[in-house]
Amino acid sequence: MTDASSLPPAAPRPVWPRLARFLPYFRGSGWALPGMVAAVVMAAVTEPVIPALMKPLLDRGFQAGSLALWVVPVALMGLFAVRGIAGFVAQYSLAYMANHAMVTLRARLFGRLLDAPMTMFGQTSASALSNTVVYEVQTGTTLLVNAMLSLIKDSLTLVALLAYLLYINWKLTLIVLAIFPGVALVMKVLSRRLHRITQASQQATDRLAYVVEENVLAHRVVRLHQAQQAQGERFDRLNRELRRLAMKSTIAASAMTPLTQLLAAAALSAVICTALWQSSTSGITVGGFASFITAMLMLIAPIKHLSESAAPITRGLVAVERGLDLIDQTPSEQEGSHDAAHARGELVLDQVAVRYAGSNREALDGVSLRVAPGQTVALVGCSGSGKTTLVNLLPRFIEPTGGTITLDGVELRAWRLSALRRQFSFVSQDVVMFNDSIAVNVALGLEADRERIVAALDAANLGAYVTSLPLGIDTVVGHNATQLSGGQRQRLAIARALYKDAPIVVLDEATSALDAESEQAVKSALQRLMAGRTTLIIAHRLSTIEHADRILVMSAGKIVEEGSHASLLRSNGHYARLYNLAVSSVPDSALDSSPERLLE
Numbered sequence: 082m083t084d085a086s087s088l089p090p091a092a093p094r095p096v097w098p099r100l101a102r103f104l105p106y107f108r109g110s111g112w113a114l115p116g117m118v119a120a121v122v123m124a125a126v127t128e129p130v131i132p133a134l135m136k137p138l139l140d141r142g143f144q145a146g147s148l149a150l151w152v153v154p155v156a157l158m159g160l161f162a163v164r165g166i167a168g169f170v171a172q173y174s175l176a177y178m179a180n181h182a183m184v185t186l187r188a189r190l191f192g193r194l195l196d197a198p199m200t201m202f203g204q205t206s207a208s209a210l211s212n213t214v215v216y217e218v219q220t221g222t223t224l225l226v227n228a229m230l231s232l233i234k235d236s237l238t239l240v241a242l243l244a245y246l247l248y249i250n251w252k253l254t255l256i257v258l259a260i261f262p263g264v265a266l267v268m269k270v271l272s273r274r275l276h277r278i279t280q281a282s283q284q285a286t287d288r289l290a291y292v293v294e295e296n297v298l299a300h301r302v303v304r305l306h307q308a309q310q311a312q313g314e315r316f317d318r319l320n321r322e323l324r325r326l327a328m329k330s331t332i333a334a335s336a337m338t339p340l341t342q343l344l345a346a347a348a349l350s351a352v353i354c355t356a357l358w359q360s361s362t363s364g365i366t367v368g369g370f371a372s373f374i375t376a377m378l379m380l381i382a383p384i385k386h387l388s389e390s391a392a393p394i395t396r397g398l399v400a401v402e403r404g405l406d407l408i409d410q411t412p413s414e415q416e417g418s419h420d421a422a423h424a425r426g427e428l429v430l431d432q433v434a435v436r437y438a439g440s441n442r443e444a445l446d447g448v449s450l451r452v453a454p455g456q457t458v459a460l461v462g463c464s465g466s467g468k469t470t471l472v473n474l475l476p477r478f479i480e481p482t483g484g485t486i487t488l489d490g491v492e493l494r495a496w497r498l499s500a501l502r503r504q505f506s507f508v509s510q511d512v513v514m515f516n517d518s519i520a521v522n523v524a525l526g527l528e529a530d531r532e533r534i535v536a537a538l539d540a541a542n543l544g545a546y547v548t549s550l551p552l553g554i555d556t557v558v559g560h561n562a563t564q565l566s567g568g569q570r571q572r573l574a575i576a577r578a579l580y581k582d583a584p585i586v587v588l589d590e591a592t593s594a595l596d597a598e599s600e601q602a603v604k605s606a607l608q609r610l611m612a613g614r615t616t617l618i619i620a621h622r623l624s625t626i627e628h629a630d631r632i633l634v635m636s637a638g639k640i641v642e643e644g645s646h647a648s649l650l651r652s653n654g655h656y657a658r659l660y661n662l663a664v665s666s667v668p669d670s671a672l673d674s675s676p677e678r679l680l681e
Contacts, residue, residue: 099398102405103225106182106189113181117174117230124167125237129245130160132376135368171230179226183219190214190404198414200438200479208290213403217283221400228393235383235390242376242383249373253352257377260348264388267340272391275333279399282326289319334392341388345381352377414477417495424489424504426454426584426615428475434483435470435638444470446638447484454584457616459626461659462635468619471635472587475617476505506578508610509589512570514562519547520554522562523576533580541576541606543569568603575606585615632656 107114134156191214202210246254296303296312303312353374428451435445445467452458460468473479474486477493486493493501514522523534534554538544546569550556562570578586588607620626627646634642634655642655649656 103401106185107178110178110181113174113177117171120167120170121234122237124164125241127160127164128238128241132372135372135375175226175230179222183222186404187214187218189408193408196414206291208294209287212290213407217400218404221397224393225397225401228390228397231386231390235386238383242380246376253355253373256351257348260344263344264341268388268391271333271336272395275392275395278326278330279396285323285326289323292316292319341384345384414498416498419491419496420500424584427489428452429487432484433481433486436482443638448640452615454615455613457611457629459618459629459632460635461632466635467638468635472617476502504583505585506581506583507587508574508578512574514558516560518555518557522558523580525577537576537580540579540609541572542602543572543576571603572606575610578610586610588618590619
């Protein structure tokens with residue numbers, strides 16, 4: 082990750098084009114937008130009424146019989162009643178619009194995450210993505226919409242008061258208008274600085290959240306190695322960096338108001354001096370002067386609010402743009418139109434190559450392979466030989482940089498992604514389950530049929546255990562099924578694969594972390610899963626691959642040997658060396674009970 086302190090100073094783009102990207106998410110809010118605009122206009126046009134009442138009150142109100150006693154009180158009560166109603170309507174309309182836009186944007190973001198290319202998840206941490214979808218969108222939308230309401234309301238109020246000032250005394254009004262270029266310059270300079278600091282704060286927050294995420298996931302490792310102090314210091318450094326940026330942001334945001342008020346005070350002083358001079362030359366009345374000063378003093382509040390709105394608008398825009406950039410810059414996966422309910426399961430790879438970004442060598446280098454329907458093919462080799470890369474190509478989790486891959490004679494890119502991925506079931510050593518019921522986890526993504534779910538659990542050797550639970554298949558398994566043992570989670574994953582009934586099964590070291598008893602139960606379930614299906618097995622344990630139709634030995638991204646278990650041992654090549662290494666590393670007691678158990 083990039084250190085926030087090293088970020089280059091980047092000037093923000095103009096505000097209105099950036100806001101225009103966000104406006105489409107307000108569509109569908111119905112009456113809220115015109116209701117808010119009408120309420121804000123009503124509130125703004127009533128602002129000059131108070132200074133307008135000052136002139137007749139001071140000029141004629143203290144003369145006997147010149148004004149009825151009820152006129153001013155009734156006018157004030159009516160004025161504030163209208164403003165109160167307008168304020169309520171504006172706030173309610175604003176909340177309706179903000180929540181509509183937030184829900185729409187958040188749903189669009191989550192939808193994009195669901196169909197984003199797999200490379201994005203390798204480049205961006207889960208904490209940064211969840212922070213954008215959950216926190217940034219909500220915070221940014223709230224800040225932005227509240228600030229925009231203030232911007233519209235105070236701008237209209239400013240226009241209304243300035244119009245009244247021009248009507249009363251245009252010469253004095255010109256002095257007032259002279260402060261606006263200075264206010265605009267202050268807001269522009271400080272907004273640019275605030276934009277840079279806000280971007281740096283976002284990245285610092287991501288790094289801090291990532292440290293928390295890592296330590297939550299690795300809590301056992303941290304305690305086992307007594308790394309609490311080192312991780313605490315790591316967290317503290319980032320926490321202090323975030324505090325430093327927050328203080329810089331506060332300075333930039335807080336400086337706008339006093340600088341703006343200083344300019345307003347200078348203009349007020351000039352107006353008073355000019356008005357006193359005018360009173361001696363042109364006979365300006367006390368009421369006229371008081372009315373003008375009152376209206377001018379009322380200008381300070383909207384000017385102050387406008388200067389203060391720069392900070393939340395900047396913060397809100399940066400936060401919302403992060404989500405908008407994720408939508409715009411994350412392309413959807415490309416797909417074709419070919420569809421098939423159930424493939425035969427013939428896979429053909431022709432000179433397939435894969436090179437990951439930033440790597441100086443091929444992860445797969447000209448691999449050619451044909452897997453017949455219903456055939457079981459095992460992939461073995463040292464770590465980094467390309468086994469996992471090969472199987473990840475099949476459902477298009479990654480894309481080849483060269484060569485072609487076909488399923489049933491149709492190139493993978495010509496398939497609809499939903500149809501292509503419907504043909505595959507994966508069972509790996511890293512089982513992923515959702516914090517929901519057993520039934521939901523088995524029927525994941527498909528319509529739940531309770532009888533089929535029970536049958537799949539029975540076939541996975543998990544039926545008896547689930548039946549013993551008080552809630553049966555409705556039992557919630559907890560976060561990533563932590564309430565189940567490793568073997569039970571593996572069998573639950575097998576039940577999911579059985580329920581899906583895909584024609585192609587990929588087993589990625591599905592028994593590598595199990596004890597002997599659990600392994601036997603899982604192996605029995607795997608045999609049922611593999612029956613009649615095209616199966617690709619990535620395994621280190623020899624017991625899971627010795628009966629495979631073909632064994633492919635991979636090294637440095639290439640297939641270097643191919644054959645049955647017996648023929649490969651007789652050839653005394655790569656496979657035999659791996660086998661001998663595995664056997665020599667197993668204790669005698671393990672060999673007596675389970676010969677030829679490991680292939681490391």
